[in-house]
Amino acid sequence: xxxxxxxxxxxxxxxxxxxxxxxxxxxxxxxxxxxxxxxxxxxxxxxxxxxxxxxxxxxxxxxxxxxxxxxxxxxxxxxxxxxxxxxxxxxxxxxxxxxxxxxxxxxxxxxxxxxxxxxxxxxxxxxxxxxxxxxxxxxxxxxxxxxxxxxxxxxxxxxxxxxxxxxxxxxxxxxxxxxxxxxxxxxxxxxxxxxxxxxxxxxxxxxxxxxxxxxxxxxxxxxxxxxxxxxxxxxxxxxxxxxxxxxxxxxxxxxxxxxxxxxxxxxxxxxxxxxxxxxxxxxxxxxxxxxxxxxxxxxxxxx
Ligand code: MLT
Numbered sequence: 477x478x479x480x481x482x483x484x485x486x487x488x489x490x491x492x493x494x495x496x497x498x499x500x501x502x503x504x505x506x507x508x509x510x511x512x513x514x515x516x517x518x519x520x521x522x523x524x525x526x527x528x529x530x531x532x533x534x535x536x537x538x539x540x541x542x543x544x545x546x547x548x549x550x551x552x553x554x555x556x557x558x559x560x561x562x563x564x565x566x567x568x569x570x571x572x573x574x575x576x577x578x579x580x581x582x583x584x585x586x587x588x589x590x591x592x593x594x595x596x597x598x599x600x601x602x603x604x605x606x607x608x609x610x611x612x613x614x615x616x617x618x619x620x621x622x623x624x625x626x627x628x629x630x631x632x633x634x635x636x637x638x639x640x641x642x643x644x645x646x647x648x649x650x651x652x653x654x655x656x657x658x659x660x661x662x663x664x665x666x667x668x669x670x671x672x673x674x675x676x677x678x679x680x681x682x683x684x685x686x687x688x689x690x691x692x693x694x695x696x697x698x699x700x701x702x703x704x705x706x707x708x709x710x711x712x713x714x715x716x717x718x719x720x721x722x723x724x725x726x727x728x729x730x731x732x733x734x735x736x737x738x739x740x741x742x743x744x745x746x747x748x749x750x751x752x753x754x755x756x757x758x759x760x761x762x763x764x765x766x767x768x769x770x771x772x773x774x775x776x777x778x779x
Pocket of ligand 1: 523524545546547548549571701754755
């Protein structure tokens with residue numbers, strides 16, 4: 477039984493795997509190398525860097541488990557894995573608090589120009605007069621996706637005394653002080669919109685040109701979920717025209733965001749951006765690592 481860890485795991489999780497008695501290897505193999513090696517692997521462990529595509533799965537003659545240390549499964553061809561009888565496991569919820577905290581950080585940074593103020597000061601400029609922002613207090617926030625992460629975001633924003641709306645096709649009611657509404661209501665009534673859905677065929681470009689047209693002037697958009705959920709060309713236009721006051725982005729449809737469109741997007745003064753660090757905290761990685769190892773050992777026992 478060989479377990480291959482292709483993207484780095486938390487140190488203590490790695491130690492547990494190494495001491496599990498199985499043959500554990502750990503090295504990042506790029507796609508062409510991984511395709512050659514995959515016939516010798518029973519359990520493949522990845523984070524987001526490795527794309528477990530159909531051809532890798534097809535070549536995995538002995539592959540039994542794909543373990544994704546994280547929430548999103550958009551980097552794994554789950555359909556192909558299912559077709560081949562390969563079990564896919566992940567750690568939903570394990571990094572939810574970290575992502576929620578980052579989303580709120582981006583929200584406040586957008587509303588209060590924290591990143592711009594920092595950059596100006598570092599450049600020797602005292603731009604106090606240009607940086608009048610907005611409070612969150614009593615304003616309306618629309619949460620798209622009311623799963624684990626969406627609920628963690630809501631819990632925290634209620635403490636800011638915000639009116640909280642949420643849209644999720646799978647949620648009809650909640651015991652939180654949150655109004656469950658349709659997507660159009662989110663677009664039309666929100667001062668802040670924050671996205672917490674996975675990237676699927678249904679959510680791709682969910683926040684489109686038409687969606688931006690429905691939004692209030694001066695809305696603030698936060699995306700710490702997946703870049704592909706937002707049409708970034710439409711976002712660029714909405715930011716450049718001032719329709720969107722500011723955007724806080726931790727994710728991009730192309731990562732790293734080095735193509736022309738994303739470069740243009742990042743150059744806008746009203747964009748606050750981080751390099752997909754939502755789950756990058758000591759605490760989240762510890763949790764994710766422990767949970768994925770628990771799940772791997774449990775599944776391997778059943779083989
Ligand atoms: C996740 O889906 O778990 C997060 O986006 C973190 C990641 O992919 O690294």
